[in-house]
Amino acid sequence: MHRIVALALAAASLATADLPKFDQVSNGFKEVVSTADGSRPLYRIWKKDNDLLAELPRGWERQQHIIAATQNRGTIFAGLQGPEVLVYWKRNGNRLMVMTPELGTRSNGEQESKDSVRRIFTDTMLFDVPILAMGPSGQPVVDLDSLLLRSAAGGLGLGGLNAGLAEVVTAKTFPQNTVVSFDVPNRGGQIVGLYFSIVDLPRNNGYKPREADNRIGYFMTSYRDLGDYNQKTKWKRYIHRWNLQKRDPSLKMSPPKEPIIYYIEHTVPVRYRRWLRQGVLYWNNAFAEVGIDNAIEVYFQDKQTGAHMDKDPEDVRYSFIRWLNNDVSTAIGPSRANPLTGEIFDADIVLTDGWIRAYWGWYYEDSPDIVAEGMSPDLREWYDANPHWDPRLLVASPARRAELIDARTSVTADAAEPAIAHNPDLYGTCSSAGCTQCMAAQGLASHMAFAGLMGEDLAMFAPEGDDGAQLDGIPEWFVGPLFAELVCHEVGHTLGLRHNFKASSLYTHEQMNSEEF
Numbered sequence: 001m002h003r004i005v006a007l008a009l010a011a012a013s014l015a016t017a018d019l020p021k022f023d024q025v026s027n028g029f030k031e032v033v034s035t036a037d038g039s040r041p042l043y044r045i046w047k048k049d050n051d052l053l054a055e056l057p058r059g060w061e062r063q064q065h066i067i068a069a070t071q072n073r074g075t076i077f078a079g080l081q082g083p084e085v086l087v088y089w090k091r092n093g094n095r096l097m098v099m100t101p102e103l104g105t106r107s108n109g110e111q112e113s114k115d116s117v118r119r120i121f122t123d124t125m126l127f128d129v130p131i132l133a134m135g136p137s138g139q140p141v142v143d144l145d146s147l148l149l150r151s152a153a154g155g156l157g158l159g160g161l162n163a164g165l166a167e168v169v170t171a172k173t174f175p176q177n178t179v180v181s182f183d184v185p186n187r188g189g190q191i192v193g194l195y196f197s198i199v200d201l202p203r204n205n206g207y208k209p210r211e212a213d214n215r216i217g218y219f220m221t222s223y224r225d226l227g228d229y230n231q232k233t234k235w236k237r238y239i240h241r242w243n244l245q246k247r248d249p250s251l252k253m254s255p256p257k258e259p260i261i262y263y264i265e266h267t268v269p270v271r272y273r274r275w276l277r278q279g280v281l282y283w284n285n286a287f288a289e290v291g292i293d294n295a296i297e298v299y300f301q302d303k304q305t306g307a308h309m310d311k312d313p314e315d316v317r318y319s320f321i322r323w324l325n326n327d328v329s330t331a332i333g334p335s336r337a338n339p340l341t342g343e344i345f346d347a348d349i350v351l352t353d354g355w356i357r358a359y360w361g362w363y364y365e366d367s368p369d370i371v372a373e374g375m376s377p378d379l380r381e382w383y384d385a386n387p388h389w390d391p392r393l394l395v396a397s398p399a400r401r402a403e404l405i406d407a408r409t410s411v412t413a414d415a416a417e418p419a420i421a422h423n424p425d426l427y428g429t430c431s432s433a434g435c436t437q438c439m440a441a442q443g444l445a446s447h448m449a450f451a452g453l454m455g456e457d458l459a460m461f462a463p464e465g466d467d468g469a470q471l472d473g474i475p476e477w478f479v480g481p482l483f484a485e486l487v488c489h490e491v492g493h494t495l496g497l498r499h500n501f502k503a504s505s506l507y508t509h510e511q512m513n514s515e516e517f
């Protein structure tokens with residue numbers, strides 16, 4: 001036994017001795033220092049032009065990190081959260097294996113079941129990289145740009161890049177978090193931005209996983225516990241939620257220990273910012289019900305004043321409401337949660353410019369969507385083939401009719417789900433963290449179309465004393481609250497809530513079919 005340990009130690013030191021000296025490897029590199037007080041960062045990094053070296057943190061053998069990637073330039077949904085993976089490092093001679101733990105099947109039961117589960121459900125190596133040297137803190141040093149662009153990007157499904165021509169755009173390193181981003185030509189030559197945020201998983205922060213309850217629809221992280229021999233309780237499901245606690249639990253109404261903070265991105269048109277903020281802050285009413293005052297705070301990022309411009313939306317420490325001018329009307333509310341506990345640690349909502357154009361249409365044109373409500377797919381198909389019978393076309397003005405027929409012939413199944421058409425990773429999100437595809441917009445559209453059918457003109461719904469203010473040619477009383485409601489809905493998703501399926505049926509079929517109804 002002792003001899004084996006001694007041999008292993010000898011092998012390790014022998015291997016280390018084979019490695020070049022750090023000074024040689026890092027010749028011409030300059031250390032990146034991102035903290036004002038010089039506190040020790042998660043990974044120490046060094047930069048020379050577009051090359052990066054990183055030294056693993058002390059204690060890496062016992063740590064688990066999340067690598068989160070976001071494509072933040074050169075794609076129609078630039079900035080939409082990309083994939084993330086939980087990893088740990090494992091040394092093998094002069095190579096490091098990047099491992100991801102098996103989380104789907106575990107055992108919380110007796111030792112025998114733990115041993116047995118571990119034998120079958122082993123961890124997976126994602127990729128491996130050479131150790132270049134031992135760094136000044138005595139830890140392995142790796143080629144960080146190559147690791148992220150050649151290995152991690154491929155492993156996360158973001159491959160097909162000309163990594164040799166990558167430019168380092170961002171390289172910052174903080175005590176809990178290291179961020180690096182690149183601009184790199186893709187296979188077609190277009191420049192795409194790839195942003196990586198590597199974060200140390202929070203440990204012992206007082207967060208308690210909460211088991212899911214069927215009555216409330218939350219996003220969940222779940223696993224199979226094969227140490228539990230009851231078929232009904234074998235699946236363990238933790239809801240996704242923020243670690244929100246009262247600062248003073250003895251108070252009936254207390255501020256939070258740590259608020260949830262959303263930044264409104266600088267690309268949001270100035271005239272809509274206050275409405276977006278209002279939509280986020282609606283949620284403080286819900287938290288006040290459970291005795292937390294001002295649980296959520298909102299700040300505006302602003303390029304002109306420089307406010308909060310040092311914060312990158314792709315950095316997992318900051319949650320943002322982002323805005324894209326991509327001529328799509330969609331809203332997406334994804335978040336990232338600790339896969340071991342369900343604790344949400346990052347959320348970035350994406351809104352798009354297409355909304356403004358859509359809202360204009362809702363206000364000034366009758367939407368045919370409402371008459372499509374309740375149509376079966378078969379019936380829709382039949383109407384598509386027999387447009388002169390189609391009530392959606394019959395209610396539309398002649399000019400609009402031609403447009404609708406045109407649009408219909410160019411729409412494919414995928415285009416109907418633009419977020420998925422442009423970011424197939426969302427399909428993956430559906431199976432792992434719960435589906436983030438949100439139909440709130442379509443729901444709002446049919447409410448508005450219904451309101452439009454009720455009155456000759458939506459202007460009759462203008463509030464008393466309205467001063468006639470317009471945003472982009474649409475009355476502000478109409479478009480402002482619509483944005484607020486949309487944001488409120490998406491923020492709900494980033495607080496862990498799915499669409500609440502049970503509560504969405506107000507009346508039973510029996511009630512609706514009764515004489516009295």
Ligand SMILES: [Zn+2]
Pocket residue numbers: 437438439440489493499
């Ligand atoms: Zn939704």
